[in-house]
Amino acid sequence: MGIDHKRIDELIEKERKVFLADYKKIVESPSISSHPEHKKDIEETARIAREFLKQAGAEVTVYATKGNPIVFGHFHYSDNAPTVAIYNHLDVQPATKGKDGWTREPFTFTEHEGRFYSRGTTDDKGPAMTAFWAAKIARALKLPINIEFIWELEEEIGSPHFMEFLEKAKTTIKADSILVSDTIWIDRGKPSVTMGLRGLLTIIMKLQTGAKDVHSGVGGGAARNPLAELIAVISQCFDAKTGNITIPGFEKTWTRISDEEREHFVQSGFTVENFKKALGLSHLRYEKLSDVVERIWAMPTFEVHGIAGGYQEAGVKTVVPPQGEAKVSFRLVPPQNPDEIFTLFKNYIHKLNPDIEVIKEAVLAPYAAPRDLPLRNKIKEALHFAFGISPAEVHEGGSIGAVASMDKILQKPILFMGLSLPSDGYHGPDESFAWEQIQGGVKAFVKYFELLTQK
């Protein structure tokens, strides 16, 4: 047997009006998590999501946290059936008409030439609704599977209370595996599945060498300069031109990807041209495709994000400042452990300059989907079924906080099935999501659910 396109298309067509009414309702709720004045909208979005799930027949729990709530839904088929959990987030980035390139009302849902416009259409309410509609169709088709939904409302601010939710919900969540649907394809017609995420370790280095500004004519030469000392140690951590990290021992904490993986990256449809255009970069450290993809997806980095202290305004003010603060970070790759890397880094810095205070700010473990996982092939098969194209295996260079947390607490395989396109305007102006991605996405989820019911 097996599900066919025709059957799903019929079900989608039948429900299309309802789907779009739901979609409109949830995207028009301006759930901007970074703005405290939208707290009520966050609550309203959670309420709408809860109603959707309840009306579709799910058991729903809204988990309160010290921050925003998490909506957890469970479509129960049978205790003996497999269970999959799907993670999406329902909070959005800020958006204002006339600002940052927005030409539309950001929270008015409109359709134009097969695209739906509004903040949140693609990141991540559209994919969330797509998975939800797929679950409704799976129910209509009586697929023997339990489906859970984890809908977060703090993803855009770094998931500060997601761990709190997981600690509360970990015995309730029954999933055998987790599917995260918040990633972006390489391009239209070029689906991809994320097989790994880089981790993150952010660090602040502080150095105080005085009590007040010292005139560089009066004290310069004898007075220590905290900015200079911070710069000296930073420059001994990496090569700014190649990006290679030069901290002794660091090279032993990770290994490069295999030639096979690199080949997947190269064949993914990623182009250096598009990458540069999208990020507004005219020159890169590397211009060769295989170098670029490996550097951004599968190699650790050391970055300097800012040096605070001293004089920042126009011109030059010749003071030796009393203190300085360097904001730096590592992107990490499996099997690097952020806490171990922090210790390695801190010891190295203290060897170079014991006066520098080294503070761990945030850590996110890197994530790699187990390479031999049968689920990998099911994801790929589902996407191929839906879109007619075999997806490329890629990595994401960034970190998803919720993934690191779920990996740690739930200890189940985590897979990725994103639907957004680079042209959708993730975090950008006039955000949109195409009907073809919704339609294909519903098929991909339904097919994946079906594949999960098979051994």
Place this chain on the structure above:
Amino acid sequence: MGIDHKRIDELIEKERKVFLADYKKIVESPSISSHPEHKKDIEETARIAREFLKQAGAEVTVYATKGNPIVFGHFHYSDNAPTVAIYNHLDVQPATKGKDGWTREPFTFTEHEGRFYSRGTTDDKGPAMTAFWAAKIARALKLPINIEFIWELEEEIGSPHFMEFLEKAKTTIKADSILVSDTIWIDRGKPSVTMGLRGLLTIIMKLQTGAKDVHSGVGGGAARNPLAELIAVISQCFDAKTGNITIPGFEKTWTRISDEEREHFVQSGFTVENFKKALGLSHLRYEKLSDVVERIWAMPTFEVHGIAGGYQEAGVKTVVPPQGEAKVSFRLVPPQNPDEIFTLFKNYIHKLNPDIEVIKEAVLAPYAAPRDLPLRNKIKEALHFAFGISPAEVHEGGSIGAVASMDKILQKPILFMGLSLPSDGYHGPDESFAWEQIQGGVKAFVKYFELLTQK
């Protein structure tokens, strides 16, 4: 013959009331040059200064510039007599009661236990008035000398129009030598004469590598980091721990002071303890007296004053910024030429990283009093006469813009006779000047005038 203390003391006593009324009048005019709203007070101070000079019998010209005026006065004795010009400034630093430690009304002149309080009492209106009163006494004593006064009103903002004044006045200024009275003794009872000033070269380095912030998870590894590249070149310019400059060829542009000069520095009364206390520094690059004084007075420095760009606020934001700007400077020593050092630096930076824009901001040439000048001994003799102590020969680590300009345009020997004490609160709160420094100062100036009339 020769002037004696008694005679000068009598003349001071006779004029004391007039002196203090003048002093009160000029310091109570809040001539804050950095605040445009005090422009009228600047004009008023110039008017007061002009009246003082006129009433004392000088020919006065107030030179207008594109900025604040310069008051030039000339006490003529005879065309055949020697001429000395005395430079002071009559503008002051900002001051507000209750702010930055001010407990007094900053522009109310008060006397307490032999000290006069008000902004400007010691920097630099007090020394200016002291020299002026000495000139009046010299006139009363009929000393055969012409005395010129150059009173600037933009010193505290870097003398931006002083060069404009000099170009206009250079044929009018008849001085055979110039005496600058705007420096600070080592300590009470420890007079010093400045024999050299360090020069200054301030530079901005700009690097643009992108058009907008790039998320370090998305582009990090392939994207260039302008802060990292700036840090890399800065760290190749000097050793942050020793302060030694490591730019190839730089070592050939200067030489260390002689053992004799170093010994003068060490014997000057300067103490590392007081230096650290005054500047709020608990640890220095060097703790040995001879090292400290040589580093701050007679060695070049390279400083980083700030790195603009990227993220400066609390925590860490993991963006790779599109641009960065480093604010750096050199303090220079004779015979270094700031323009030549700039070329050396720029070529070196461009060799390391041709994309960095290197911009010269400001230059001030270093200055050294000619070592064989007979005037040196006259200054020392005058101070010894007045205070009973032989002054130490020191350098100043800072630069005085007007000195570099006068050296360039007037090409006459420039000497220094300061009267302020470290405890007077130069640029600090509750600024004051002691009567003993005024009284001694008048004697020192009068004696110096007398010595100038002798071969």
